[in-house]
Amino acid sequence: MQLHWHRRNLRPHPNPALSAALTAAERADSRVVSAFVLDDAILSRANGLGVAFMLGSLRALRDWYRDRGSDLVIQRGDPTDVVGHIAESVGAERVVWNRDHSRLARQRDRAVRRALTRAGVAYASVPSGRPTELTPSATPPSDPAARLATPDALRIENEAVPRLEDLGEDAYDSAPLTFGTESARNRLRALSNGTTYRQCDERRRRQLARYGERLRPAAHSYRGAGSLNIFEPPPAPTVLRFASGD
Numbered sequence: 001m002q003l004h005w006h007r008r009n010l011r012p013h014p015n016p017a018l019s020a021a022l023t024a025a026e027r028a029d030s031r032v033v034s035a036f037v038l039d040d041a042i043l044s045r046a047n048g049l050g051v052a053f054m055l056g057s058l059r060a061l062r063d064w065y066r067d068r069g070s071d072l073v074i075q076r077g078d079p080t081d082v083v084g085h086i087a088e089s090v091g092a093e094r095v096v097w098n099r100d101h102s103r104l105a106r107q108r109d110r111a112v113r114r115a116l117t118r119a120g121v122a123y124a125s126v127p128s129g130r131p132t133e134l135t136p137s138a139t140p141p142s143d144p145a146a147r148l149a150t151p152d153a154l155r156i157e158n159e160a161v162p163r164l165e166d167l168g169e170d171a172y173d174s175a176p177l178t179f180g181t182e183s184a185r186n187r188l189r190a191l192s193n194g195t196t197y198r199q200c201d202e203r204r205r206r207q208l209a210r211y212g213e214r215l216r217p218a219a220h221s222y223r224g225a226g227s228l229n230i231f232e233p234p235p236a237p238t239v240l241r242f243a244s245g246d
Contacts, residue, residue, distance in 0.1 A: 001025075001149070003092035005083055006036040006072070008100055010057040012064050012144070017098040017126040022147045024094070031149040033090045034065060037083060038076035038159075041104065043167060051167060058161045070148035074159045080111040087121050089156040090149070094122040 002021040009015050021032045036058060043051060062072040075082050087095050095116060100109070109125065116123045 001030055001090055001092045002032045003083075003087050003090060003095045004032055004034045005079075005095055005097040006034060006061070007097060007105070009098045010036075010054070010061050012061070015098065017096045017124075020124065020126050021094075021096040022144050024096075025147040030093075030147075031153065032147050033073060033086070033092065033149045033154060034070070035073040035075070035083070035086050036061075037079045038074065038162070038167075039079055039108070040076070041078075041108070045104075048164060052164055055161055055164065062161065065148065068145035068148055069150055070145070071151050071154055071158065073154060073156060074161060075157065076159060076162075079108055080115050083112050084115045084119050084121065086156060087116070088119065090154065092121065094124060096124045096126060099125045099127050 002025045004018045004021040006018075009017070012018060018032070018034065024030075025032045046054070058072070058074065062074070065072045073086060075086065083095060086092070095112075097109075100106070113123060113125075
C-alpha cells in the first residue's frame with residue numbers, strides 16, 4: 001500500500017507525488033490511499049478567505065476521489081503524529097508527498113521523516129520539477145482509478161471537510177468563489193481573453209472588487225488546485241481537396 005499525502009497540491013493531475021505512488025502501486029499490484037492533514041500550524045497563519053479557498057478545494061478534490069470509487073482521508077492534528085498513524089492504520093509501505101520549500105514546510109517535513117523512520121515506514125519527497133516541463137513522474141498510469149483504494153479498505157477515521165466556523169473563522173459569502181482544477185482553467189481562459197470584467201453586471205463587479213478577481217488564479221496556484229495544462233492544443237488543420245477537372 002502506498003500513502004499519498006496531499007499538502008499544497010490539492011489537485012489530482014499534474015501531481016508528481018500521486019503519479020509516483022500510482023506507478024509504484026501498479027508495479028507492486030497494490031493500492032494508493034490519499035490523505036490530507038488539517039494542520040493547526042498552517043491554519044493559524046492563514047486568513048479566513050485563504051482557509052475558505054482551501055476547504056473548497058478539499059471538497060472538490062474529495063469529490064474527484066469519490067467519483068472514482070475511492071475517498072480522501074482527512075484528519076486534523078500534527079502531521080508528525082497523524083501521517084504515521086494513517087500509514088500504520090492502512091498498512092502503507094511508503095508515504096509519498098510533493099516537496100515544498102517554504103521554511104515551515106521544511107521543518108514539518110523533517111519532523112515527519114524522523115517519525116516515519118522511527119516507525120520503520122519508507123518515504124519519498126518527490127520534486128515537482130520546473131513549471132514548463134512535464135517530467136515522467138508527473139505522468140499517471142492510464143487508469144488511476146484501478147489503483148485507488150476503495151472505501152472498504154479505508155478502515156480508518158475519516159473526517160468531513162469542516163466549515164469555516166468549525167475552525168474558528170468568520171463565514172464568508174462563498175458565492176463569488178469557485179474551486180477545483182477546472183475552475184482554475186476557466187479563470188485563466190477568462191483572464192487571457194479579457195472577459196473577466198467585460199461580461200459581468202454591476203453586482204458582480206462589486207464582488208470582483210471585494211474578493212480580488214485578479215488574484216484568484218494565484219490562489220488556485222498557491223493551493224495547488226490549478227493545472228499546468230494552461231494552453232489547449234490548436235485544432236487540427238483543415239485539409240482541402242479539389243476535384244480534378246478539365
